[in-house]
Amino acid sequence: MTEQYKDESSGISRRHFVKATSALVATPLFYHAAARACTHHTAPTEGVSPNNERVVPTCSTFDCGGKCDIRAHVADGVVTRITTRPDDELDLDMPIMRACVRGRSYRKFVYHPDRLKYPMKRVGKRGEGKFERISWDEATTLIADNLKRITAKYGPASRYVHVGTAVSGGTFSGDAMVRRLLNLTGGYLPYYHSVSMGNTAAATPYTYGVAASGSSLDTLLDTKLVILWGHNTTETIFGHSNHYFQQMKNNGTRFIVVDPRYSDTASSLADQWIPLRPSTDNALMDAMMYVIVSENLHDKAFIDRYAIGFDEDTMPEGVPANESLVAYLMGAKDGIKKTPEWAEPITHVPAQTIRQLARDYANTKPAALIQGWGPQRHNCGERTARGSTLLATITGNVGVKGGWAAGYGGIGNRKFTTGPDMPDNPVPAKISVMNWVQAADDASKVTPQDGLTGAEKLTSNIRILFSLAGNYLANQNPDINHTIKVLEDESKIEFIVASDLYLTPSARYADLLLPESSFMERWNIGETWGTGNYLLLSEKLIDSPFEARSDYEWLREVAAKLGVEKAFSQGRDEKAWIEHIWEASRKALPDENLPSFADLQIQRRHLFKSKPYVAFEDNIRDPQNHPFATPSGKIEIFSKRLYDMQHPEIPALSHYVPAHEGPEDVLATKYPLQLITWKGKNRANSTQYANPWLQEVQTQKLWINPLDAEKRGIAQGDSVRIHNDRGISMVPAEVTQRIMPGVVAMQAGAWWQPDANGVDHGGCANVLSSSRITALAKGNSHQTMLVEVAKA
Structure with a gap:
């Protein structure tokens, strides 16, 4: 991938980017006086330090449960460092919203030399990662032309928008707005099911x-x-x-x-x-x-x-x-x-x-x-x-x-904001998120028994796919080796658009690769999970480097080329959409006493202080x-x-039934170890994998019990080969009693790094995971894997 770094491509581009990345070298990861750095601020408003550095409370919009209150120090168009909520702003009625290690390292994620800089189109085989630079006009024309061509040939149900969790912690996102655009031009094939907790959501209503x-x-x-x-x-x-x-x-x-x-x-x-x-x-x-x-x-x-x-x-x-x-x-x-x-x-x-x-x-x-x-x-x-x-x-x-x-x-977990207005989707069919590979490969095989709802059959394979701020396409999806065979076949999905900050494993499979803005470079509202009960303004702090743009900006151009820009944007830029969503939320939630958007820009957050809530108390x-x-x-x-379903895997009483690829499966004689993954402290799913500071926090290893390691001649630090019939991954071994015998574990979200033989060297568990769907929810079973481990 050949790229030229030219100042004229963007107003701030190279000068500010180099200045910011240079500042990273001079600033330590953990600033010991972080809690004291902002103590002169008595409210979460923007402050000005003696060197004219603004201190702005903000938050990320990743799919991250904390939604920490971070303080961005901005000077001369550059975020110079990040601190967190100071002691004198603590509120005993609310959680302490201080940043974790992920939050404190955002600058290294935003200011990184590997960030995508220009729109690019694929020039090699799909998946090779070979691209050439094009203009934004060329990029948006390619999208508009392919949407017109594919929709005319296959119908709107051939259009699909994939999971994009790197932005789902905010109320406004590119993947939401591309769905808005598709609905305005005939619709798209939607999915249901939450990869995070969809099986629980489907089962507990019973x-x-x-x-x-x-x-x-x-x-x-x-x-x-x-x-x-x-x-x-x-x-x-x-x-x-x-x-x-x-x-x-x-x-x-x-x-x-x-x-x-x-x-x-x-x-x-x-x-x-x-x-x-x-x-x-x-x-x-x-x-x-x-x-x-x-x-x-x-x-x-x-x-x-x-x-x-x-x-x-x-x-x-x-x-x-x-x-x-x-x-x-x-x-x-x-x-x-x-x-x-x-x-x-x-x-x-x-x-x-x-x-x-x-x-x-x-x-x-x-x-x-x-x-x-x-x-x-x-x-x-x-x-x-x-x-x-x-x-x-x-x-x-x-x-x-x-x-x-x-x-x-x-x-x-309830939504406090309304989100962008969404026109009705004319496509009645809906698939489980676990059906998308099948729908791209052979849509006739996706039946109601497999998870199709709203229709008896699909009218088309998936032919055009948008993956915006997501790495599910070829990293978080189970059974990657099967998935990439479908992605590499250009007779199936004909056009793939990916938008991201980095060349992720999923982005490598794009036909059109677009440089996305980071959360520091756009407007949004961050929402918490759990009992946080607060909203944070995530405002634009800096300009995007080089030619990076927010998804909404280029989607407006695509909408114009499709003749629906006025209906799509309603005349609003990104900030105006945030204001519109906020004011609509005020009307929808009158009891929550949301401030006006003008006041929100001053106080920058809203605490709900909801009364204690007990589920099913009434x-x-x-x-x-x-x-x-x-x-x-x-x-x-x-x-x-x-x-009445009479399904052996869905008992009317929820009791033990031996699982497929569980310890009692006959496959365990060939693959006797159960592999599980965990969500680690240094990334949210695979987001921030590219952050070198966070790679130092926790390295990718396979946890294995000493009893299992001894049987296999494995010592601490040895490179090991984890394998089953679906794939092979190689990582160092962590021999530890912190994992029970018969079970091995890796952190989830590592980037897939295949060699010429298809062997993963990144510790990506999804070369080993199964695409089997659950019986009731038609949901994911990423965690159910039998493997064997050998010294490499």
């Missing part, structure tokens, strides 16, 4: 009638026991959970962490770590329920009043005998009691530990079993998600302060007037809707 969300974390401050089940909040910075969990820890709350890996969360919070074989969660839950019921520790009054399906006397009509929870646990049909001794060889959790865990959970009132999103990213993930709802129900921990109803959510307080939204109006331990 218990509660709606997708279960968590309570606000401030309702847990007096809880005596919290079980974090596959929930690694310390590294993921999940909605400022750590702020509340540390308060609880100081108050004497006992934490138990159930996880195959001794994570940083276990290290920082756990009074007890219980390692569990991946995909066997339901066996542990079943045995816990057996102990609770057989020892009469269940909350009988709660169950009688609020639930159905617990025993034979509370079953819905039309169901034969011995289908209730008690019947299952006692082995009424299969003759197997679900005792801790039954579960021990499946889970590798000792029977006495299972009894202790069950008794602790049932006897501590209230207790919170909080399940993370990792366990539900298995092909048994729906059963695992529902399993935690059954445990919460039989112990009376639903709808009560200090309890927890299901997987991690939180009242703060349903428990007043079931007569607030029944659950299930067919029975109660919590459905047994779901008649699931029973």
